[in-house]
Amino acid sequence: MLNKLSGLMAAFVVFANIGGVQGQTKSVPDQPTFARDIAPILQRSCQNCHRPGNIGPMSLLTFQDVRPWARAIKQQVTQRNMPPWYISRTVGIQDFKSDPSLSDKEIALISRWVDNGALMGDERDLPPPRQFEDNDRWHIGEPDIVVKLKKEVLVKAKAPDYWADLDLEDFGLKTDRYIQAIEVKPIKGVKAVHHAVAQSRLEDEQGNLQQGLLEEYAVGKFGDIYAADTGRLIKAGTQGYVNVHLHATGEDTTVQIALGIKLYPSEFLPKHIENVQHVGDNEDLDIPPNTKNIRADGYTTLLKPARITAFQPHLHNRGQAQCLELIFPPQVSGGRSPKETASCVDRYHFNWHIVYHYAEDQQPIVPAGTVLHVTSWFDNTSGNKYNPDPTNPIAFGQRSIDDMSFAWLSWYYLSDDEYKQMLTERQEKSKKLSASR
């Protein structure tokens, strides 16, 4: 199932271009200033990470902090490397629950500000400094279960980046329960934690190891509280671990990570049960050395109607791009196009594990029989900065130097009636919207 489709990839590369920046510059002031135009953008999209004690390599809180980085900032934002957010801007769903990415206009503003000498402007225009949430507070409310890493990790002042799966303490779950809210975060050594993804591990009745995604940590994201009457099943005996990427900070740093889970009352059965699962797996990978745009496809069928809430591509070092397409069964596609691209990540960055949570009114509502089609592309050349060795052929495997192709997808199933009702509501809303335009 793996072939080179350079034609398709060429079309794909076109939409990866940063279109429209030129067209936007007309509405940008001739002399943007830091105080009036730039500071608000940095507050919204950068300072979460770029402040003392956090993972950004430098602070971007004040004009004095920012000024020496002006050229680097222009470069990073025009290439859309910063802030980390790699959803294609031309294909698929564009509205997400928290989206720090910059608009074309904001990028044009930053570019012009840098080109014109990166001036402060009138200090009286500065917005009040942004206040940040405490990291050590649970944002989901008081958890019923709190587990930490069995062992703290010491990240030496100067050490290579470290990727590992680290075990969590015993969850102590004696019965199956439903999760109402969940949060994972570093509670020590925040600035050394590039990512932390909590995973579950459970041996099923047949003795097979079942692993799943519990929750990811991302700077500025404070857990997930599921919608009213929606929960996730966590089975008795479930244990967990955290997949981490730790990064040296110039001083010895001790890292500890905690997972908090709030449960529904023991007899409570939520109406909707959120699944977070692998979809579109392809384990038949064959990625030759010194080549890019190598494509792999995988398919998973949803047997019931569903509402899809979040998407996270999962590739390793050679990952280049991934798309999720929804293919609808022919008998129900009436009025709907036979397939839709839900999301594409057009420049996958191995360094960043981002879960893209769809905005409520954009979550795909799909009929029974929908095929989730995941297409991944791989870059095994030296042009890929995460590639440790472009001379090696690559196959599927667990190590990050092997590769993988699937998406983590979150969804909940709907009854036929709910499906019809939600779809009708959605269609009426969009009719109203287009009528009011």
Ligand code: HEC
């Ligand atoms: C989610 C955290 C995060 C956010 C949000 C973020 N950055 Fe970064 N930034 C980083 C990290 C971490 C690095 C170090 C390189 C890497 O890991 O990719 C970095 C690197 C950079 C660099 C390169 C520094 C160098 O050494 O050359 C610049 C410039 C930069 N960021 C600017 C920005 C700007 C401007 C924004 C907002 C528009 C932003 N960043 C938003 C985390 C973040």
